[in-house]
Amino acid sequence: MGVLSRLSEILPGSGRLSTIDTARAAPPPSPLAPINLQDPSQVAGVMSIAARIGDILVGSGTGNRDAQAQVRAVTSAYGLIYCHIAITMNTIQLSASVGTGANKQPVQVFRVARTPTTDFSKLAEVDRLIRSIQSGATGPDIAEKILDELEARPRGFGFRTAIWGWALLGGAVAILLGGGLFVAAVAFVASFVIIGLNEVLARRGLPDFFLQVLGGFIATLPAAVIYELAQQFGIQIRPSQIIASCIIVLVAGLSLVQSLQDGMTHATVTGSARFFDTILMTTGIVAGVAMGISAAGMFDIDLPPMEATPPPNFTGALVMVAASAVICAGFAVGVYGERSAIAVSMAAGMLGASTFHLIFLPLGMGTVMASGAAAVAIGLSGGLLARRFLIPPLITAIAGITPLLPGLMLYRAMYALLSEQTLVGFTNLFLALAIAGSLAAGVVLGEWMARRIRRPQDFRPYAALRRAGRFSFQTLARRQKPVRPAQTSRRLRKPRGGSVN
Numbered sequence: 275m276g277v278l279s280r281l282s283e284i285l286p287g288s289g290r291l292s293t294i295d296t297a298r299a300a301p302p303p304s305p306l307a308p309i310n311l312q313d314p315s316q317v318a319g320v321m322s323i324a325a326r327i328g329d330i331l332v333g334s335g336t337g338n339r340d341a342q343a344q345v346r347a348v349t350s351a352y353g354l355i356y357c358h359i360a361i362t363m364n365t366i367q368l369s370a371s372v373g374t375g376a377n378k379q380p381v382q383v384f385r386v387a388r389t390p391t392t393d394f395s396k397l398a399e400v401d402r403l404i405r406s407i408q409s410g411a412t413g414p415d416i417a418e419k420i421l422d423e424l425e426a427r428p429r430g431f432g433f434r435t436a437i438w439g440w441a442l443l444g445g446a447v448a449i450l451l452g453g454g455l456f457v458a459a460v461a462f463v464a465s466f467v468i469i470g471l472n473e474v475l476a477r478r479g480l481p482d483f484f485l486q487v488l489g490g491f492i493a494t495l496p497a498a499v500i501y502e503l504a505q506q507f508g509i510q511i512r513p514s515q516i517i518a519s520c521i522i523v524l525v526a527g528l529s530l531v532q533s534l535q536d537g538m539t540h541a542t543v544t545g546s547a548r549f550f551d552t553i554l555m556t557t558g559i560v561a562g563v564a565m566g567i568s569a570a571g572m573f574d575i576d577l578p579p580m581e582a583t584p585p586p587n588f589t590g591a592l593v594m595v596a597a598s599a600v601i602c603a604g605f606a607v608g609v610y611g612e613r614s615a616i617a618v619s620m621a622a623g624m625l626g627a628s629t630f631h632l633i634f635l636p637l638g639m640g641t642v643m644a645s646g647a648a649a650v651a652i653g654l655s656g657g658l659l660a661r662r663f664l665i666p667p668l669i670t671a672i673a674g675i676t677p678l679l680p681g682l683m684l685y686r687a688m689y690a691l692l693s694e695q696t697l698v699g700f701t702n703l704f705l706a707l708a709i710a711g712s713l714a715a716g717v718v719l720g721e722w723m724a725r726r727i728r729r730p731q732d733f734r735p736y737a738a739l740r741r742a743g744r745f746s747f748q749t750l751a752r753r754q755k756p757v758r759p760a761q762t763s764r765r766l767r768k769p770r771g772g773s774v775n
Contacts, residue, residue: 308413311353314372314381316414321357321368321383323417324348327400328359328366330424333388334397335532336668338362338541344404351407352414363547364390390551392527394669395429395610401666429610433473439607440523441466443676446600447519451682452587457511460500461519468492468520469608483558486524490562491569493520498570498577513577514685517563522681524559526605528552531672534714556684563688577689591631598627598677605673614663619673622656626674642705645678646712653720658727667721675713680706 309316328345336344342359349357349368358369364387371378403420406412412420444465448458471492472485497516504511529548536545570577589597602623606616626648634644656670683706690699 309352309354312372314379317354317370317372317381318383319418320349320352320354320414321370321381322385323352323414323421324357324359325366325368325383325385326421327404328361329385329387330396330400332361332364332366333390334394334668335390335392335529335672336397336666337532337535337539338544339536339539348404348407351410361541361544363544364388390529390548392609393429394615394666396424397666397669398612398615399424401664405664431610436608436610437466437469437473439604439609440469441604443526443601443604443608444519444523446597446604447522447677447681448515449589450594450597450601450677451515451518452589453512453515453519456509457515460497461516464493464496464516464520465523468523483554486555486558487562487565489520489524490559490564491566492562493517493524494563494566495569498566498575499573501577502575514682514689518682518685521559521563521684522676522679525556525679525681525684526676527609527672528555530710531675531714531717534711535718538715538718559684560688563685564692567689567692579693594631595624595627599624601677602673605676606669609669609673611669611673612665615665615669618656618659618663618665619670621659622652622670622674623677625655626652627677630678642708642712645709646716648678649675649713649716650720650723653717654723655720656717657721657724661724667724671717671721675717678709678713680709683709 309320311317324345327348328341331341331344332338338361342361345359345361345366345368346357349355349359349370354370356370360367360369366385366387368383370381372381373379403412403417403424407417441462445458445462448461453461468489472489475488476482476485494517497513497520500516501511501513528551530552533545533548533552536542536548538545567577599620602619603616606619611619629651630644630648634647635641639647652674653671656674657667659665660667660670683702687699687702687706690696690702
């Protein structure tokens with residue numbers, strides 16, 4: 275018995291499985307289909323239900339392979355066993371055949387997924403719907419009605435509540451970076467303004483790239499003005515802590531984890547597209563910060579020079595762990611998570627921060643390696659907790675790594691490159707990219723471990739049914755092949771000691 279199997283027996287709630295775990299197992303062993311598989315309209319209707327579910331999954335940032343597995347689970351539960359599913363970035367295509375033999379008729383459904391967002395309000399509802407369909411409790415007509423209500427239903431709480439979560443995230447990040455209460459308050463207000471203004475402009479159709487540029491500009495210019503005013507009153511603050519806090523607010527929720535997960539699971543087209551989107555959005559932040567620094571210079575406001583090495587952080591480890599928990603809770607509120615998702619995200623974030631600040635760093639591990647090891651703990655613990663409380667593991671994974679994002683290094687790289695400190699700039703830039711990649715790879719590995727612990731045994735009763743339903747020209751040729759006369763005479767030959775009746 276393997277280590278993962280032994281661990282699955284020890285942990286509580288061993289019967290709890292996530293939807294993706296059950297989806298990757300076989301379809302339910304029931305040969306009775308609630309639809310007429312010979313009717314093209316009914317088959318297309320089931321495929322349309324599965325495509326609508328895949329739309330919400332892909333739009334929420336679910337990985338390509340996981341989304342395919344859950345869409346296939348829906349079609350299989352309704353009896354449509356042999357169905358080809360292709361998902362590429364934001365397009366979903368399902369193909370099947372109706373009829374048997376030479377009378378087969380192809381049926382296809384094509385859907386373009388909605389624009390990816392950091393809105394997880396519908397993800398948990400769809401997760402429960404897939405479970406209900408797999409258990410046989412929800413027919414196609416009820417599933418259509420649920421999806422119609424889900425698309426028209428408002429979120430559990432509105433944007434006026436979610437914006438406070440983003441602002442809380444920004445203030446807690448400032449404390450995590452070593453800032454005091456005044457710096458945390460400024461970062462809180464700046465994050466509130468950035469997210470609020472971005473939401474207003476996004477509803478008017480402004481592309482996300484320009485929203486990131488605007489966010490980087492707002493993060494930099496007010497911080498420079500407040501720094502100048504604080505200097506006049508003898509107050510010592512570091513504007514880099516404010517700017518870095520706002521940068522983390524802007525980069526939190528980007529599809530870096532999903533892009534690397536798609537690349538590691540051989541969905542290279544989707545992974546490349548998501549990775550390019552992440553790089554493009556980060557470039558927008560860089561442009562906004564550069565514009566903010568230039569605008570501050572026009573008003574004769576000079577930000578403090580960047581040190582060759584980052585300044586020491588005198589914040590206690592326990593305070594950092596508490597701030598990390600607040601960051602994860604703020605992120606979960608900002609993406610419209612449910613109460614259970616907020617609590618589980620806090621727990622995963624606290625565990626990850628504890629391992630990072632209390633175990634790995636004191637052991638002398640480098641920042642990159644410590645970040646990856648902490649991300650493995652976040653992916654494993656968050657995945658197990660998400661399965662225990664029936665929450666999509668994607669929410670806990672993205673929320674858990676938010677406190678470890680290298681926002682300060684990104685700002686140091688931007689400022690150094692703009693100040694002609696090329697060596698310092700590129701050093702911090704590559705270090706930030708290494709940390710981000712380490713976090714993404716670590717959380718994917720931890721989630722894989724959690725999946726192996728909770729995943730049920732494979733059971734595939736429909737393999738023979740799939741083979742029987744496929745059309746083969748070789749089989750048709752064998753059926754039409756005439757019987758040889760020698761074989762006929764051999765069959766009618768009189769047996770010894772008997773007669774032919």
